[in-house]
């Protein structure tokens with residue numbers, strides 16, 4: 445190993461209790477746990493869960509990819525999802541895959557109630573579209589983006605990686621006696637990133653595992669809490685603290701970072717859900733008042749499930765003829781609820797006000 449490569453051996457879980465349960469950590473855990481519990485309650489007040497999940501998962505797919513410098517726009521992603529054969533950039537493709545990978549993971553945890561190492565491999569595969577699997581060729585190192593300096597060398601030997609993953613998944617599925625699940629979440633995310641089992645996609649897979657973990661342990665019912673927006677705002681610290689933990693085995697600051705991320709993103713998501721709910725109510729009233737003949741509850745909900753809608757969606761959802769569906773959408777456009785845009789042969793009807801809420 446070169447002079448710059450820190451000599452470091454990744455330990456199996458769990459770390460010493462006194463290292464991960466300092467007074468400050470316990471205090472912050474109480475705040476983060478309360479914020480997340482409130483989010484869980486708020487989410488339940490939305491009658492149509494698909495509305496919530498679709499929009500929030502898509503935003504997360506975009507944010508988490510952005511951490512890895514995969515940049516695209518909401519507009520492009522929605523078009524890719526709505527229009528067959530729309531021209532799609534490689535970045536957009538990766539974000540669309542990310543979204544699929546989250547839903548795939550969500551289905552797995554709903555069905556099984558736990559995860560297997562193999563499930564993690566499948567999730568990563570969905571994400572990167574390649575069948576490389578767990579690293580078996582040495583050479584993967586983590587470098588500082590700017591200086592090129594090697595900051596961390598993850599385990600190189602496939603057998604060691606597999607042992608560490610087995611140890612990881614045990615602690616993922618089952619929490620040690622009385623340890624707060626949120627403290628465990630922070631420990632697990634560090635551990636997964638440090639095992640770095642894949643050639644690529646470790647950051648994104650690790651962030652999908654975070655939400656699946658929260659669902660398995662019933663801290664949230666549906667996949668709507670994501671830390672990526674917080675990580676983007678604090679990216680240097682995110683990297684710095686993982687690194688510090690690698691080098692010094694000191695957990696406190698890293699765990700506090702993750703706990704604060706949970707508190708902050710829970711609060712932001714509560715605000716977002718409240719805004720979505722208010723916008724939905726406002727839209728219902730407006731359609732009932734301005735176009736009472738067109739009003740159907742399902743029609744308005746569709747515009748929130750699919751902020752980029754099209755005739756076919758209305759046909760499927762309301763079981764009506766194309767002609768009627770088209771008339772409904774044009775009527776909604778005339779009262780300012782949606783805005784139409786032609787993309788190829790398709791006309792999309794965009795719920796702009798919702799898009800603005802989601803962006804915030």
Ligand SMILES: Nc1ncnc2c1ncn2[C@@H]1O[C@H](COP(=O)(O)OP(=O)(O)O)[C@@H](O)[C@H]1O
Nearest residue numbers: 512586596637638643644645646647648686687
């Ligand atoms: N010193 C470090 N030790 C362990 N993991 C790190 C370190 N620095 C960064 N990481 C993690 O590695 C991720 C990037 O790995 P990568 O395989 O390229 O994932 P992706 O393709 O999703 O970007 C970062 O998002 C971060 O979670």
Ligand SMILES: [Mg+2]
Nearest residue numbers: 512644645646
């Ligand atoms: Mg990468």
